Amino acid sequence: MIKMIKRMSVVSIIMAFVFMFIQVIADLYLPTLTSDIIDKGVATGDIDYIWRVGFIMLGVSLVGIVASVFNTLVATRESQKLGRTIRSEIYRKVEYSSNNEFEKVGTASLITRTTNDVNQIQMVTQMVLRMMINAPLTLIGASLMAYKQNAGLTKIFLFIVPIIVVFMGVIMYFATPLFKSLQNKTDKLNLVFREGLTGIRVIRAFNQSKFETKRFDKANKDYTDTAIKVNTIMSFMMPVLTLVISGTNVSIIWLGSHSIAEGTLEVGTMMAFMTYAMQILMSFMMMSMIFIFVPRAQASAERINEVLDMKNDIEDPTEPAGLDGDTSLVFDDVDFRYLGAENRALKHIDFTAEKGDTVAVIGGTGSGKTTLVNLIPRFYDIERGTIRLNGQDIRQVEQKKLRDRIGFVPQRAVLFTGSIRENMQYGKKDATDEEIWRALEIAQAKSFVEELPDKLDSYVEQGGGNFSGGQRQRLCIARALVKPADVYVFDDSFSALDFKTDALLRAALKEHITDAVVVIVAQRISTVVDADTIIVLDEGKMVGRGTHNELKETNETYIEIIESQLRKEEIA
Missing domain, CATH: 1.20.1560.10 (ABC transporter type 1, transmembrane domain)
Structure with missing residues (x-):
């Protein structure tokens, strides 16, 4: 007192x-x-x-x-x-x-x-x-x-x-x-x-x-x-x-x-x-x-x-480094354990992605997919290994500057009360209407926003309750794309989209996002099939890494996922 x-x-x-x-x-x-x-x-x-x-x-x-x-x-x-x-x-x-x-x-x-x-x-x-x-x-x-x-x-x-x-x-x-x-x-x-x-x-x-x-x-x-x-x-x-x-x-x-x-x-x-x-x-x-x-x-x-009085377990370095190197994302033998947990949630995660690459992460429920992408913006600190963005260990970078370089779409589509424009400008306050419409077009949201009476000024209820699940997801994706970033993370953000919209969105990302790394967490094989690198997780371990064609021939876990989603005649 x-x-x-x-x-x-x-x-x-x-x-x-x-x-x-x-x-x-x-x-x-x-x-x-x-x-x-x-x-x-x-x-x-x-x-x-x-x-x-x-x-x-x-x-x-x-x-x-x-x-x-x-x-x-x-x-x-x-x-x-x-x-x-x-x-x-x-x-x-x-x-x-x-x-x-x-x-x-x-x-x-x-x-x-x-x-x-x-x-x-x-x-x-x-x-x-x-x-x-x-x-x-x-x-x-x-x-x-x-x-x-x-x-x-x-x-x-x-x-x-x-x-x-x-x-x-x-x-x-x-x-x-x-x-x-x-x-x-x-x-x-x-x-x-x-x-x-x-x-x-x-x-x-x-x-x-x-x-x-x-x-x-x-x-x-x-x-x-x-x-x-x-x-x-x-x-x-x-x-x-x-x-x-x-x-x-x-x-x-x-x-x-x-x-x-x-x-x-x-x-x-x-x-x-x-x-x-x-x-x-x-x-x-x-x-x-x-x-x-x-x-x-x-x-x-x-x-x-x-x-x-809670002590921050994630603190900024006393002498922060910059992120001025070439765009890249590297996980170097990373281990992670949740606070108080007996077992590690991630073990020996190791991969590299360069500018323009799309990395997909797939695996069963509880395999650590969301945990992995939550480490990129440093929501948690790793136990062992190194995560590098643009060649710099993210623990040596100020959290604000690190997250300024990351466009993040969480699993749960979260929209804030206000207008569509205000939600789109959440990551970039001075975003122009032209930039917003471009992001909406890439996210396959432009068509339904144009049909709204007030367009970008249309009202968004609490939690985006006046939009469907797929519309909320696309608006959240567009909000992340408005923000200029070195890494775009989509944590199972395509789950509410139909296959056609999913394919169109991935094609648009491939075409327009050429100067950043794209990380996609997904459950569906169709979402990851075109990725440059697919990481297969099982109980926190990276049991596979490669392209779709490579993994479907050699990786048992990946083959099981394919067979659980596609009929034999559909497997190419």
Whole structure:
């Protein structure tokens, strides 16, 4: 939590303290003025004195109100700015984290940490700048003023204060762990809810709506039960405090009335003492509230710091190299293992591709095809060997500069909300309409975009939901082609295309992309048949490398893939 507070402005903290100090002084002075009006004005019938002190009270009240408003303004502004800063830091951290780091936390938990956890810190920050300053100042000031009014009556607090302290201690003991557990249960609720939304088609296709509803209800009930339990515990606070305050008032009136009857205490003094007593008790209540909510915010702060303090396992070199050599891509005896995995995902991957070459990667499910291409933009770091782009080890190049030279189309076609033009300019902000149309033509997307009423300005819904799977894939391919690159990677990006469109697209790539290396991951033999080099993977091992004609004669794994997709008479 201290790390969070360090982000706050020192000037704002000082201003909040000054305004709260003024407010507390005004609040403490008002009961004394009330006492003077009763004892020196009402008791003696001095109307002028009542008016004079009444105007002073009005002025003091106005000062207190103004100070309270400015303190609230400073506290609110500073807490919201802190929330904005933390959210921005989390977002930037995630954007620049490696896939390993991202997967450690998970999407659902990141959403909770960016929203719910930050809100907890904002709330407590505002409490700190108001109640944390107000409570101790009021407690000390009210105690001194109460003692000044009547030292004898202050003995009441010797009985009342221990009762409040014990009661608040019990509340904190039971409530604090529950408040902390709510954050983890919010994570679980978000996870189940998000999986239900993203997998809605699968859920409906398998008629698992009831199962998912029960799963969500279970997580929802767990969260609800915990929230009800903690709020039930907290609900005891106000009735008990009301009882204590009422008991304190009765005790003050009981003892004070005897003193008034004996002539040792005036009515106004007793009224002022009662007000100071209420301020003392309310200060204890505010401090108790802080001690209850701060641990929850502390838990949130720890969760946020866990993200912000994650050490990047992929870092830029201290002396980065350039990529000015001739266009080429080389895998030199590369091994790779996922974090925490027992076995290597890739073993002894070795191939070279020059400018204008098309490299195809094929293999069974789980053979490591996507893993291989994810190493090119350095989404993961290899365990052994070297990957060189344009003759330079990619670990010696800044990640930004490396990825500037790579056009990447992932397995899942991802489009962003906006227009087609905005999506096309994602890799090249200043791309002209002519460049966009050229990329769309190569990707075989020009025909359907031209048919849209607004052409390039046509709206793209979230995730590209207003386009078919094949259209989304072609738009994603076009987006990568708009960007000038040394390597274009297509990770199973032709899977939703029909055979004719697939063939036309590959022919267009061969014709127009002559100054870059093209890497294609595919499942279909027809997609890789024209590649200059075909790499065959099996359980992470490169079991074959060559052209289609070479592999279909000598490579057993490749032959099995061909036979699984084509009839014997179709095999050329």
